[in-house]
Amino acid sequence: MHIKFIPLDFDSFDRGEKAFVRIWGRTLEGKRCCVIDSCDSYFWLIPKEHANIEKYAEKVRKVRLEHAGRTARVIKAEIHKKNFRDREITAIKVYVENPKDIIIIKDIVKSFPETEDKKEQDINYVTRYLIEKDIKPLMWHDVSGGETKHSDLDVDVEIWAEKISLSKEQPEFKPKILAFDIETSELEIGKGQILMISVADDKTKKVLTWKHFKNPPEEVEFVKNEAELIIKFKEAIRNYRPDFIVGYFSDAFDLPYLRMRAEKHDIKLDLGLDWSNINFIRGMIPSSKITGIVHLDLYKFVNNIIAYILKSETISLNDVAKELIGEEKLKVDLNKITKELKESKGQLEEAELRKFCLYNLQDSVLTSKLFDKLWPNIAEMTKIVGEPLYNASRSAYSQLVENYIIHNLKEFNEIIENRPISDEIGNRREGRYSGAFVFQPQPGLYEKLVVFDFRSLYPSIITSFNISPTTLQKEKTNAFETPEVELAGKKKVYYFNKKKSFIPELLDRLLNQRKKLKDELKKKYSPELDARSYALKTLANATYGYYAFFGARYYSIEAAASITAFGRYYIKKVMDEAEKKGFKVIYGDTDSLVMMLNNISEKEALNWLEKKNDELPGTMELELENFFKRGIFVTKRTGETGAKKKYALLADDGSMKIRGFETVRRDWCNLSRNLQDEVLRMILKDGKHEKALSHVQKIIKELIAKKVPIEKLIIRTQLKKAINEYENIGPHVVVAQRMQELGLPVKAGSMIEFVIAKGEKKSLVREKAKLPEEVKEGQYDLDYYLDHQIIPAVENIFLVFGISKEQLIQKQKNLMDF
DNA sequence: GCGGGCTTGTTACC
DNA sequence: ACCGGTAACAAGCCCGC
Numbered sequence: 001m002h003i004k005f006i007p008l009d010f011d012s013f014d015r016g017e018k019a020f021v022r023i024w025g026r027t028l029e030g031k032r033c034c035v036i037d038s039c040d041s042y043f044w045l046i047p048k049e050h051a052n053i054e055k056y057a058e059k060v061r062k063v064r065l066e067h068a069g070r071t072a073r074v075i076k077a078e079i080h081k082k083n084f085r086d087r088e089i090t091a092i093k094v095y096v097e098n099p100k101d102i103i104i105i106k107d108i109v110k111s112f113p114e115t116e117d118k119k120e121q122d123i124n125y126v127t128r129y130l131i132e133k134d135i136k137p138l139m140w141h142d143v144s145g146g147e148t149k150h151s152d153l154d155v156d157v158e159i160w161a162e163k164i165s166l167s168k169e170q171p172e173f174k175p176k177i178l179a180f181d182i183e184t185s186e187l188e189i190g191k192g193q194i195l196m197i198s199v200a201d202d203k204t205k206k207v208l209t210w211k212h213f214k215n216p217p218e219e220v221e222f223v224k225n226e227a228e229l230i231i232k233f234k235e236a237i238r239n240y241r242p243d244f245i246v247g248y249f250s251d252a253f254d255l256p257y258l259r260m261r262a263e264k265h266d267i268k269l270d271l272g273l274d275w276s277n278i279n280f281i282r283g284m285i286p287s288s289k290i291t292g293i294v295h296l297d298l299y300k301f302v303n304n305i306i307a308y309i310l311k312s313e314t315i316s317l318n319d320v321a322k323e324l325i326g327e328e329k330l331k332v333d334l335n336k337i338t339k340e341l342k343e344s345k346g347q348l349e350e351a352e353l354r355k356f357c358l359y360n361l362q363d364s365v366l367t368s369k370l371f372d373k374l375w376p377n378i379a380e381m382t383k384i385v386g387e388p389l390y391n392a393s394r395s396a397y398s399q400l401v402e403n404y405i406i407h408n409l410k411e412f413n414e415i416i417e418n419r420p421i422s423d424e425i426g427n428r429r430e431g432r433y434s435g436a437f438v439f440q441p442q443p444g445l446y447e448k449l450v451v452f453d454f455r456s457l458y459p460s461i462i463t464s465f466n467i468s469p470t471t472l473q474k475e476k477t478n479a480f481e482t483p484e485v486e487l488a489g490k491k492k493v494y495y496f497n498k499k500k501s502f503i504p505e506l507l508d509r510l511l512n513q514r515k516k517l518k519d520e521l522k523k524k525y526s527p528e529l530d531a532r533s534y535a536l537k538t539l540a541n542a543t544y545g546y547y548a549f550f551g552a553r554y555y556s557i558e559a560a561a562s563i564t565a566f567g568r569y570y571i572k573k574v575m576d577e578a579e580k581k582g583f584k585v586i587y588g589d590t591d592s593l594v595m596m597l598n599n600i601s602e603k604e605a606l607n608w609l610e611k612k613n614d615e616l617p618g619t620m621e622l623e624l625e626n627f628f629k630r631g632i633f634v635t636k637r638t639g640e641t642g643a644k645k646k647y648a649l650l651a652d653d654g655s656m657k658i659r660g661f662e663t664v665r666r667d668w669c670n671l672s673r674n675l676q677d678e679v680l681r682m683i684l685k686d687g688k689h690e691k692a693l694s695h696v697q698k699i700i701k702e703l704i705a706k707k708v709p710i711e712k713l714i715i716r717t718q719l720k721k722a723i724n725e726y727e728n729i730g731p732h733v734v735v736a737q738r739m740q741e742l743g744l745p746v747k748a749g750s751m752i753e754f755v756i757a758k759g760e761k762k763s764l765v766r767e768k769a770k771l772p773e774e775v776k777e778g779q780y781d782l783d784y785y786l787d788h789q790i791i792p793a794v795e796n797i798f799l800v801f802g803i804s805k806e807q808l809i810q811k812q813k814n815l816m817d818f
Numbered sequence: 819g820c821g822g823g824c825t826t827g828t829t830a831c832c
Numbered sequence: 833a834c835c836g837g838t839a840a841c842a843a844g845c846c847c848g849c
Contacts, residue, residue, distance in 0.1 A: 284833065304834085396834040425833085435837030436832070457832090458836095545835025552835085560836070589838085590832045637841065645831045645839055660830060660840075667828065667842090717828070728826050728844045765843065788842080 001159060002144040004028040005035065006173050007137050008243055009294050010126045010388045017070070017097045021129045024155070024273060024292040028140070028171070031156035032241060034273070034292070035143050037164060039132040041099040043106060043121040044415050045092040046084065051114035053079055057092050063108050072101035084119070084415045085470040086501050091119075091415060099125040119415045123406075130386060131407060133164060137392070138383050140167040154238070154273045155292070175375070177201050178242040179368035180233075182254045183360045185341050187745040189257050193226050196357060197233045200364035202372070204240070207357045208232050213350040220357050227265040230258065237271055237293070244294045246371045248317045248363070251297040251394075255288040256280065287394060294389050298370055301378055304396045305538070313666040313716070314751055321366040324373050329366065330359040335744055342743075376531035384510075384535050397542035398549045404539060405506060405554065412502045417553040428550035433561035434486035436590035437568040439575070441633040441642035445687065445800055446586055448597045449649065450605050451625040454570070456511065456537070457591035458544035461566045463508045464618025469547065469556030471497040471504075483569035487561040494562050503543070503554060510540045511619070567591065574612060574622065581608055587633060587647060594631065594649070602627055627652050630684045634796040643796075650684035662793045671712040671785070672793040675699050679794050689801040693808070696794055700809060703785055706778035710755055713780050713789075714772050719750045731756070731769035738771060756784040 009024040023035040047056055057077045064073035076095035081088065096105055106121040123131075135141065145162040180199045186192025196209035207220045210229050216222070223229050237245060247254050259280060262269050269278045273292030281287045288295055302315050312319035318329045332355055340352075382392040385400045386407030392400065406416050420428065454460065461467065465480040472494060473479060479495035486492075514536040521529050546552050548560035567590065575585045575593055583595040583605075597605060612622050631649040633642050646660035662668040663677040675696065682692040702708055717732035723740065726733045732752040739746045746752070755775045759768035761783075768781055786809070795805045 398833090398835050401835080429833095433837080438831090438838060453832095542835055548836050549834080551833065564837075592832080636839095643840065659832095662841095665829060665841095720828070726827085730827070730843060732828090792841090 001147045002142065003033065003157060003159065004140055004142050004167055005033050006140050007035075007135060008175070008389060009292055010130075010137075010390075011291055012099075012125050012129075014098065014100075019098045019100070019125055021126060022274075022292075023135070026173070026175075026243060027157060032154075032273070033157040033159065034151075034153050034155045035145075035159050035161050035164070036148075037129070037133065037161040039129045040095055041097070041102065041125065041128065042093050042095045043102050043123075044082070044119040045094055045109060045115055046089060046117045046119060046415075047092065047114050048116045051116075053090055053092070056112070056114040059112065059114070060092060060094055060109055063105055065104055065108060067104050070098075072096065072098075072104035074105060081413075082415050083413045085417065086414075086468075086497075086499070087470075089415075099128070117418075119418060122419050123416065126388060127406075130388075131410060134166065135164065136166060136383060136386060137388050138173070138379050140170050140173075141165060142167050152275070153292075154275070175243040176241070177244045177246050177368065177371055178204070178237060178240055179246040179364045179371060180250070180254065181247065181360060181363035181367060182257060183356065184257060186338065189253070190260050194229060194257065194261050196360050197229060198357075198361040198364040199233075199236055199240075200361065200368045201242075202368065205361060205365065206236070207361045208236075209353075209357060209360075211353050211356075213353045215354075217354065217358065219361055226261060227267060230262050230265065230267050233258075234267075234269070234271060242293060244296050244371075245290065246296045246298060246367055248367045248370070249297065249299040250295070251285075251287045251300060255295070256286065259288075285394075289390060294393075296371070296378070296389075296393050298367060298374060300394045301374060304394070305377065305381065306374070317363060317366055317370075321370055325366070325369045327366060327369065330355070330362045332356060332359040339743070376527045377534065380528065380532040381535040381539075384532070384539065397538065398546050398552060401539055401542050401546040402553055404510075405503060408506055409502060412505075414502055419553055420551065420555065425550050428555060428557070431557045432488060433548075433557055433564065434568075435564045437571055437588075438590070438644045439585065439588040439593075440644065441587040441647070443633050443635045443640075443642045443796075443800055445683070446596055446631045446633070447629065447687070449586065449594055449628040449631050450583075450597055450602070451592060451594050451628065451649070452574075452609060452622050453592035453625050455621045455623050456540060457567055457570075457620075458563050459507055459511060459540040460619045460621065461563050461570075462543060463504045463511065464620055465496055465562075465566060466498055466501055466504045467496050467547075467559050467562055467566075468501045468503040469554045469559055471499070471501045472556060472558055473497050482562045483565045485558070485561045485565040487557065494558055496559075496562070507540055507543050508619075510536045514540070570616070570620065577612070578608075586631065587644075589645060592625065594647075597627075626657075628657075630687060632680065632684060632797065632800060635799060637792065637796065648680045648684060650681075656681060656684070667715065667717050668793065669713050669715050669785070669789055671699070671703075671708060672789040674712075675790065676793040676797070679797055683797065683801075689798060689803060693798065693803065696790075696798075696808060700786070700790060703790065704782060706780070706782070708780070708785075710772055710775050710777055710780065713755050713785060714753050715755070716751055716753050719746060719748060719752050721748050729766060731766040734766040735769050735771060742771075756781045756788075758782075 005025045005027045007023045007025045012019050012021050020036050020038045025033055027033050047053055057079055060077040061074055064071055074094055075097055078093045080091055080093050082091045096102055102121050106118045109115055110118055141164055143161050143164040145159045148158045151158045178199050178201055182194050183196045184192050184194050195211055196207055198207045205219045208223055208229050210223050210225050212222050223232055271278055271290045276291045279289040302320055307315050310323055312323045322328050378393050382389050385392055385403040387403045409416055476495055478498050482494045484491050485494055514533055517529055517533045544563050547556050571588055578585055578595055582598055582600055584598055585595050587594040609622055628649040628651050633647050636643040649657040663673050679692040683689055719736050723736050735754040736746045736752050753772055754769045755772050756768045757770045757775045758779050758781050
């Protein structure tokens, strides 16, 4: 039998002594399939320099051990010429019957006197299989083999593969999904009950609940009780036959909660296509896996991959959906509902229940739409790194970079480096090195500016100077020499071999693919290509950080420190040359320079840019960011020097670029943020301060007159750790404590909202920090908002025009005195 | 008990 | 624990007076 199918999920199982991989997917005809295949299980031994390799291999072949009811033994040991960390070596490939045996065998052979090291013993079987057989997740494959008839798997087709290969044609694949969301009577897992469960995709909309009420909306279906609710939910998934089930924060909430309640009712969560239970993977970051149906937790992907390009100040479903799909959650007072459920022994008013159901449904609808939006990103990233979707969608950048590397080492004949052991991780974490250069700006208002920046600075340095843990060498010959590197408090120079190594080479490919894609995208836009371009760019950018990440297989603090040293060298060099040309350098951070054109024309500036690019080595390239009409740089709060990482620029097209100011900081109240934003805009548009000054004075007047609504005075600060772990009890910690007393949900990661209320004059800020609902209109601490919010947000801006703090509040003081 | 230096904590920039 | 260093700044803590 022959089919064309797309691999969506993977797992492995044992039959007899041998391990097999199951690939779960869809055929071209839309049938659900399971392809069973296997590959060799092996790891590598690197012998000591003077070991007799033949004798060594012979010794290894004889290793066997009875363990846990089976015999772990070496079935084959071959001598191979390989590369390891770019050096040619002779290594022994040690085959075992079952991947489980690796852990037993490796410990025995590790103690042999001939053994220098063991490698690839930490590659899991599915990853091994994907590499060995060149299987690409989410890409169509042709497979032929024998069909199994008497299977109990919940699939339409089951094949034991004989031949499997990537298809030439790659038609579009649209997965069948089911988004879901649960509502519970308590937020803590282990307490309370599940009240309702909703499911949705672009057609289906359904809410299951055992809370009955009159005239329910058509999407609502009533069940008897919580047990039936869980069973019906199971049935819904079984009948709908989705490829993925999709949640938001479902790894940490919905599924663990479901598990607790299912256990309570003695219901099996046997959702797997092999009828297995949901597998709850413990660990620092728990996750939940269903065999054959990929459980996607969009929160994880947003948090790891997308968050830093979002403008949203939180990654709650509401904020993320608002920004990405322009829709929001229904507004329901969850705290009130939870409270009422507790106090009235589970009785809610009908109107409230109806609303609660629709709220529940909307969450699933948003999750479904968010999936549609993010799917190109998830899919493209998965395809590039080569790991199964389940893993790739949960991985942080370090892991993705690493997977991209290890899935591409075969062609370099490279043995994969080990993951570091915990002692090693401890050592690595202490290492410190110098990073980027930041230019010390002179405070002031500047006109006619140009901003240049290096395109992908660190990736271009890595490829141009072949920087890798494996190219670092002692000798000067045939090597790139670094500028002065600052590492562990010492100044050094390092050398990197010029012979192209695998990581810089793979990085080069990412960058080149992206270049091509960008040209394609210019001709014709598509969300898939755009998503691929984003994945390529961000993976490339994460490579430098990967080198410095303590958990990396290819860790090298020397490499990381060398990259930043090159960065410092070139940005300073370009700044010097710009000054010589006649530009006035105003500011610069890492890879950018902000300059006054002086009397240089825009055209001449661009010519100069081109000339610089001819001189820059390798793939390093300086590009135009934009021309700006005006820009403002301010002093630090303490002292007269200019503040770094804090400026505002007005582009020729009228758009603003504001960085670092309180306007963009979420831990300042909206009154200050908005006021500062308006002040910056007025000043940069006019080039004068008068209008902005009177605007500030108007706001101060309103504040003094207690006319500012509490809502605008809310300060938001994230609780970064558990309440009792704080040494310094700041305002947000006190408010978090208060929330806990009131039974409101607070934990590490919660956003704490508070208002500084009227209180004793000399008291600590935290003593006046109250929940917004606890503060009546006008009952805010005027002095606090004046001295700690409004004035600090604008005083340094006006100082540029010689306006002092006293002048800002002059007239108002009198007002206060009366 | 007061003030200033230091530390802790959060958020931003690139 | 899930990429790095650089930087600004608020507020509490702590010690010397």
